[in-house]
Amino acid sequence: MTDRVVPPAARQRRRPTKQGVVLSEERIVETALRLIEEHGADALSVRRLGRALGADPSSLYRYFRHTDDLMLAIADELIGRTLRTWRPSGDWVADLRDLGLRMHAGALAHPRAAMLSAHRVTGRAHEIQAVESVLGVLREAGFPDPEAVGIYHAFVDQALAFGALDSAGTALPRAAREAEADVWRSIYGRLPAETHPHIAATVPHLVVSMRSSSYPAALDLLLTAARTRLDHIRAGSGGRRPHWTGSGSRGGRTP
Structure with a gap:
């Protein structure tokens, strides 16, 4: 895809494609996910997508400006699939452990897409929902805002890093x-x-x-450290704040 911009009002296709499929952003993303798992990053071309959808490649510009725009939509869809069945119970440690394991399992379900998207920040609906949800879990547990952000950052980066690492092994x-x-x-x-x-x-x-994978053990170590930190905060002996975020971070994409 090129950097061609199509007005939002012109993006919806009303007529079926040659194969009788009515295009939508969701259908394009689903098809792109399938093609990525079959062919890797090379699948993200308008020609290959158009052929798989039975559509004129130019029609894809109604939905995505270029391949990177589509990649962000794919990354956001993976986040959405993780969140779809996750329901916080009120036990913040159990809730974050459950979410982390779901993130890891979601990456292994789409290993090639996970490797391509783990480092991206989408700014889209599912990612925004995830940031809000995880910060909500941490703030409601009693973490001050700087601590909540630091633990969120470490939690998300850990899950994404292990997801990409283990996905690379799975793809062999x-x-x-x-x-x-x-x-x-x-x-x-x-x-x-x-x-x-x-x-x-x-x-x-x-x-x-x-x-x-050592991810479950690493996740438990992180959550144990976070719980110990919260115990110190509640006891009024906050002490020296741990350096949760470090230099060189790539920005902390969400699940």
Whole structure:
């Protein structure tokens, strides 16, 4: 797509395409998601999308100005799918753990799209809803605003980073995944205790643990740290505020 701008009023197509499909933003995003999982980033071209939709490629400009506009819509759709069935219960730790696991599962359900979109900030409806919801959970739990923002940022970045990392592994061919997992047994498992005592002592655990994602454990560590911080705040001994956000951050996209 190019940077052609079409007035919003002209974006809705009323007539069916050659295949009898009435175009909509939702249908284009759904088709683009499917094509990305099949073909990767190369799927985001008006020619390929038009062919898949049975539509003239130029008709896509009624909905998206260019491919990056479509990519942001895809990222926002992934957020929306995560939020669709998430309902806060009032237990902030349980609610954020549930949301984090849903974010991670959503990334693994669309691994190629997750890798392409994890670093994006959409500014669209689902992302705005997610920011509002997570900040609401934290503020209602009792975190002061600076703390709530810092924990939100760490929570979201952690989930997105693990989602992209684990999605990259999922996108590998099965034989490659198995070969990499076997390295912990075939290479690390044979290192002698005389030269690598710590690896040799823990290799049975490494062989088991390194085959799966550490995200649930990392999420629990983050939430435990946040809960400890809140306990200090409630006790009136806030002390030195932790440095939740660091330099070089890419901005903290939401689930």
